[in-house]
Amino acid sequence: MKGDGYMAELLLSGGTLIDGTGAGPRANTAVLVAGDRIVAVGAEAETAAAASHATVVDVSGLSVMPGLIDAHVHVTLGEPSSNDELFYRREPAAAAFVAAHSARRILQAGVTSFLDVDGLYDIGPALRDAIACGAVEGPTMKSGTYALMTAVGGTAGRFIPDSGRAGYAEVVRDKDEMISVVRRQVKDGSDVIKVHVTGSIPNRPGEIQVWTREEMKVVCDTAHDLGVTVGAHCRGDAATLDSILAGADIIWHASYMGEAALEAMVDRKVAVCPVFTFLANLDEYGAKAGATSSVRDVFRNEMEQTGAMLRRAYDAGVPLLCGSESGFSITPYGHWHAREMAVFVEHLGLTPLQAITCCTSTNAIALGEQGEVGTIEPGRRADILVLEGDPSLDVSILGDKSRFRHLLCRGRQVDLTPVPDRTPLPSEKAAAWSAVSLTWELAHS
Numbered sequence: 001m002k003g004d005g006y007m008a009e010l011l012l013s014g015g016t017l018i019d020g021t022g023a024g025p026r027a028n029t030a031v032l033v034a035g036d037r038i039v040a041v042g043a044e045a046e047t048a049a050a051a052s053h054a055t056v057v058d059v060s061g062l063s064v065m066p067g068l069i070d071a072h073v074h075v076t077l078g079e080p081s082s083n084d085e086l087f088y089r090r091e092p093a094a095a096a097f098v099a100a101h102s103a104r105r106i107l108q109a110g111v112t113s114f115l116d117v118d119g120l121y122d123i124g125p126a127l128r129d130a131i132a133c134g135a136v137e138g139p140t141m142k143s144g145t146y147a148l149m150t151a152v153g154g155t156a157g158r159f160i161p162d163s164g165r166a167g168y169a170e171v172v173r174d175k176d177e178m179i180s181v182v183r184r185q186v187k188d189g190s191d192v193i194k195v196h197v198t199g200s201i202p203n204r205p206g207e208i209q210v211w212t213r214e215e216m217k218v219v220c221d222t223a224h225d226l227g228v229t230v231g232a233h234c235r236g237d238a239a240t241l242d243s244i245l246a247g248a249d250i251i252w253h254a255s256y257m258g259e260a261a262l263e264a265m266v267d268r269k270v271a272v273c274p275v276f277t278f279l280a281n282l283d284e285y286g287a288k289a290g291a292t293s294s295v296r297d298v299f300r301n302e303m304e305q306t307g308a309m310l311r312r313a314y315d316a317g318v319p320l321l322c323g324s325e326s327g328f329s330i331t332p333y334g335h336w337h338a339r340e341m342a343v344f345v346e347h348l349g350l351t352p353l354q355a356i357t358c359c360t361s362t363n364a365i366a367l368g369e370q371g372e373v374g375t376i377e378p379g380r381r382a383d384i385l386v387l388e389g390d391p392s393l394d395v396s397i398l399g400d401k402s403r404f405r406h407l408l409c410r411g412r413q414v415d416l417t418p419v420p421d422r423t424p425l426p427s428e429k430a431a432a433w434s435a436v437s438l439t440w441e442l443a444h445s
């Protein structure tokens, strides 16, 4: 091995290959890597490796597959457990250091690239570039910056100001501002523009649509003219339809999608990423994390209704993406990046192999890197996960890091010794004056 961590040439020999194309597992199929590329697969790889005296790693008895791709991460949020914490307890410099630590945890979970959909300050593009230049260890990133919102807000009620920025939100008040903010975000390094097409308002159930189709079209046209894609957060049927007709490239959530929205999605083959993991974690493990039951019922209902529509979209050829919503206390970094695949198997009836394809080659769409990552084929970037067990029989094993034996990211061997957990920074958690209200009765009881 050379000093910079690259093998000149590395042959993974004797493993069972799941190549990410949707093809079934192929026993005893070698993979040859040179620098940051996969250069040959199968018998060709063995022949080439013998001629070039490549370093051979015996992976017989193990599965070899593409590194996972996570299409929906918030790497800069730092796992807040409330909007108070997220909006008022995050300082730019500290949040950037924490994000670098989080990126390593994501990598060690077998994720070799991810899309950071929106986040705090302009940390996302900066972290992406720091990883790309080798200053920080982490998966390959694509990144957005602030999520665009109208002054009605997003998923944080009255935390959203009437103008300007707060937390991960940037308010755009009219069409002129929509154009100028998209242009500035592109200048600031955004690969994607995120729009909160629906938002939650105090005293109103669920989320309501807070953008018009016309306004969405202004954002989409401006972004597309600058070569940048648009992802639309839609918890509501009409919002999904309007976003698709306005030209959105990815629909996040697509909750309660109806017939007209489904038809438009199928027509245009617009990618959809339900990001069920957050809901599934609340539903299945919420009690362990102390979540409230009313929220759990809402989310379970959403998964059941939306899952049926998404299955129809998938069957009609709509790209179905896997995203984890990692970045919150219910979805901490490095733990749940493979969970969406298991949810697709359980709630949408996909086979494990189909779910793996969603999380690898199909997810390359979220990065704008189709043909570059997500499959194990000659010419692709050398992002490779080697693990014990057969994920084509049970995808849930991909959540168990103790099974990982080797991980290559951009051809580089990743040290799988777990990154130590961190404790909260002094500035990060709101300190409470008391756990309960000190009433006269309590004082005298």
Ligand SMILES: [Zn+2]
Binding pocket: 072, 074, 117, 325
């Ligand atoms: Zn999100």
